[in-house]
Amino acid sequence: MISLKQLKTDLTQKWQRFYLSCGLLDENQRFPLTVSLKSPNNQTILDDWQSVKSWAASYAALNQTDFKLEWQKRITPLGKQELPMAAVFLTVTDLAHFLKKHQELTTYCNACEALIKRFPGLRDWCLKYPKKVLQEQAGWGLQMDVLAWFLQHPAPDCYLREIALPGVDSKFIEVNKVLLDEWLHLLQAPLNKEAKNFEARWGIKTKPDRMRLRFLGDESIAGLKDLEAPFEQVNQVDWIRLGIERVFITENEINFLTFPLVKKSLVLFGKGYGFEHWRAQSWLRERPIFYWGDIDTHGFAILSQLRGLFPQVVSILMDQSTLLAYRSFWVEESRPSQAEKLAHLTQDESLLYGALVENRWQPKVRLEQERIPLGALKDVLKRLGM
Numbered sequence: 001m002i003s004l005k006q007l008k009t010d011l012t013q014k015w016q017r018f019y020l021s022c023g024l025l026d027e028n029q030r031f032p033l034t035v036s037l038k039s040p041n042n043q044t045i046l047d048d049w050q051s052v053k054s055w056a057a058s059y060a061a062l063n064q065t066d067f068k069l070e071w072q073k074r075i076t077p078l079g080k081q082e083l084p085m086a087a088v089f090l091t092v093t094d095l096a097h098f099l100k101k102h103q104e105l106t107t108y109c110n111a112c113e114a115l116i117k118r119f120p121g122l123r124d125w126c127l128k129y130p131k132k133v134l135q136e137q138a139g140w141g142l143q144m145d146v147l148a149w150f151l152q153h154p155a156p157d158c159y160l161r162e163i164a165l166p167g168v169d170s171k172f173i174e175v176n177k178v179l180l181d182e183w184l185h186l187l188q189a190p191l192n193k194e195a196k197n198f199e200a201r202w203g204i205k206t207k208p209d210r211m212r213l214r215f216l217g218d219e220s221i222a223g224l225k226d227l228e229a230p231f232e233q234v235n236q237v238d239w240i241r242l243g244i245e246r247v248f249i250t251e252n253e254i255n256f257l258t259f260p261l262v263k264k265s266l267v268l269f270g271k272g273y274g275f276e277h278w279r280a281q282s283w284l285r286e287r288p289i290f291y292w293g294d295i296d297t298h299g300f301a302i303l304s305q306l307r308g309l310f311p312q313v314v315s316i317l318m319d320q321s322t323l324l325a326y327r328s329f330w331v332e333e334s335r336p337s338q339a340e341k342l343a344h345l346t347q348d349e350s351l352l353y354g355a356l357v358e359n360r361w362q363p364k365v366r367l368e369q370e371r372i373p374l375g376a377l378k379d380v381l382k383r384l385g386m
Contacts, residue, residue: 111137297337304342
């Protein structure tokens with residue numbers, strides 16, 4: 001038996017997914033909606049008649065303004081009985097009133113009509129994502145203005161914050177990129193189908209990612225020793241002429257700034273995961289690379305990713321003896337990597353990574369590279385003949 005409370009609960013759970021969009025559809029597709037009340041069988045009537053009687057009475061007492069009840073006369077072990085069989089909602093409006101969702105239905109329909117009036121091609125989107133309509137409709141006007149601008153400028157070749165529209169602040173488009181991306185895909189083909197980000201797909205300029213580097217010897221560029229420049233420009237430098245023979249990479253800015261002087265060398269400031277822009281740095285393939293990262297699971301994952309691009313990478317101060325020598329500086333790694341194996345580690349690195357994953361010494365061990373004294377780094381450089 002479906003109680004009145006359960007009936008409302010079941011229909012409320014299905015409201016946005018199945019019924020709300022009927023405000024735009026031909027209602028004949030789903031309405032009249034007949035919902036079975038699962039009338040009890042004869043055994044239930046015989047065993048628990050009082051409950052059955054109370055259940056039937058709760059429906060009989062209703063003022064049936066939003067739906068109609070279908071009743072059935074049955075011969076039962078207790079004689080002839082009339083029991084409710086189903087609730088019938090003639091229209092989506094009736095269902096909305098019953099569930100106290102009438103305002104939500106009105107909001108949905110008005111928002112969809114405004115969007116479809118300007119962009120008929122988005123009707124199917126409204127039908128498919130009624131929940132998104134309700135979530136986003138408060139900013140509908142500005143979002144539609146931005147969408148119209150993109151359709152009028154299919155290859156704008158400008159930065160997002162250069163787009164000047166009344167009422168649209170500098171961050172509005174950035175905040176609404178996901179929704180705009182969905183709409184644009186339905187209305188026109190992207191400029192770059194393979195692009196992974198909004199800007200590249202739709203012809204928007206992006207700030208160039210930059211590499212920060214520091215000369216560790218006598219070399220410089222126009223007298224500058226600590227530089228930051230777009231990756232594309234860094235790749236155009238004649239590093240052979242400058243005499244750079246080796247490269248160090250560190251993930252901590254303080255280590256980057258205090259890295260000891262080494263002739264004919266650079267130190268680069270890494271930024272954790274994501275070496276996509278490093279891939280094109282052809283000059284890095286031609287030189288020894290030494291990587292110094294944290295001794296934790298993510299430190300080794302970053303090392304493995306980097307070595308996947310540059311196989312010659314050698315890690316420094318990322319070994320078990322270093323880890324155990326500075327036990328007093330251990331902290332807890334907040335979210336350790338769960339990867340069972342990393343593809344580009346040496347045997348010793350893999351063993352240490354496995355020990356960290358298995359919590360051999362204590363859970364979530366992490367030794368941050370800036371905790372290691374610079375004297376230890378100088379000793380390593382000396383052993384390497386630098």
